[in-house]
Amino acid sequence: MYYALADLDSCYANAERCFRPDLKGRPVVVLSNNDGCVIARSKEAKALGIPMGIPFYQLQQRFRNGEVAVFSSNYELIYDMTGRVMKMISDAAPSFYRYSVDEAFCLLDGMDSQSLKNWGEQLHRRVLQGTGMPISTGIAQTKTLAKMASHYAKKYDGYKHCCVIDSEEKRLKALELYPIDEVWGIGRRHAARLQSYGIRTALDFALCKRDWIRLNFNVVGTRTWMELNGIDCVPNETVVKKKSICTSRSFDGMLTSIEDVRTQVSNYAAMCAEKLRRQGSVAATVGLFIDTNHFREDLPQRCAYDEERLLTPANSTATIVHTTAKLLSRIFREGYHYKRAGVIVKDITGAQAIQTNLIDYDAERHGKLTRLDTAIDCINKIYGKETVVIASRQYKVKDATGKAKVFAEAVKHDYKSKNPTTRWSDIITLK
C-alpha cells in the first residue's frame, strides 16, 4: 500500500498565470488581504530571493520597475482552479482525500515501482493539459515520507514531477539529504531544539531512540518518528466537518468608532453563518475578538475577547450578527485604534440535531429565519456575493464627487485580477 501526495506547484501564483500567458517564466507574487504580505511566490520569484511573509511595502521598489508581477489574493479564482485540479486527481485515484487547498492524498494499492512512477508522471501531464496548473507527486509508504518525496519531485527536474520512495535504500538516502526543519510535523520551535542537540537531518531524527523522542516531543513527535521509519500511523482523514470556524481580517487603516467596527464584525459574523450553513451545521458558542495594531508601539494597545453561549445552537445570519453586536458593546472601549477583528463560532454540531432549549425555542421564529437565510443564500448565489446583505453590514462613504456609496468591506485589494473562470453555468444550481 502506497500514499501519493499530489501537490499543486506554487498554486496561487500559477492560478494567476494560467490566464496571463505573458507572465510565463516571469516572477509572480501574490499578496495577503489588505495587500499586506507576500503569501505566495512563483519559482522565479523564489529564485530572486523574495522571502515568504515579507511586508509588501519593503519590496515596493522591486515591483515598481516591473521586474515582478504582483497580485492581490483572489479567492474565487483559487477556489475554482483548485476545484478543477482536485476533480482530475480524484478521477485518477481509487481512493482520495483533499488535505488542504492545494494538496490531496491518494491511496494506491497493488502497483509496482514502475507503475507508481508512471501513474505520477501521467497525472502531471493530464492535469497540466486539462487545467494549465502544474502539480508534483510524492509516493511512499507513509504520508510523512510521501510529503518528503513531493518536495524532491518539485525540486529536481529530473524526477519529472514524480518522486517514488519504494526501497530501504531510497528511504535512507532521502532522509539523509532532508533538513530537519523541513520535515512535516516538525515546526520552528522543535527544529531549533533538535538542532541544539545536533540533530540536523531527518535521518538523525529517525535514528534517535523512540523513548527519548516520546519524552521530549510527546506523541506528535513520536508519530513523525514512526512515519519516517516507515511505520504508517497518521490517520487517514475522511471528510470531517469543521469544529470551529473563524472569520477575521485586518482593516485597511485603523478604526476608532464602535459603529465602524460593528460594520466589519457584522460582515464576519454573516460569513461565519454562511460557512455554517454550507456545511449543514449549527454553533452553540459565538466569540468575538478585537485587537489594536501591535506594530504601533506609540499607540495604546488592547486585545479583547468575549464569547456567549447561545440558548439554542444556530446558523442564522440574524442570530450570529445580533450576538456579535452584543459582544462588541461589551468589549469595545473608546480611545483605541483598532486594526483587526474576528468572529469565531464553535461547539459545532449537525443542524439536524439541534438541542432545543425549552425556554428559548420559538419554532415560528426559527422557521422564518431559516427561510430568510435560504432566500438570501439563493439570491447571492445567482446574482453574486453580497447582492443582499443585512443592514448592519452596510457602510456609507462619500466618493470624490460627494455622492454616497455603500461598501461592505474595509479591505484593500489593489492588484486583484478579474475572475475569468466564473460562469453562469457554474453557479446556477437552483432547483
Next chain:
DNA sequence: TCTGGGGTCCTAGGACCC
C-alpha cells in the same frame, strides 16, 4: 503610511466529585 488568515491536536493544571 504599509506588517495575513484559518484551522487542529496535545498537555498541564485547576475544579469538582465521590
Next chain:
DNA sequence: TCTGGGGTCCTAGGACCC
C-alpha cells in the same frame, strides 16, 4: 502534629499545519 486518593471534565496555552 495533622492535612486521602483517584477519576473526569474543562480550559488556556503551546505547537503544528497550509
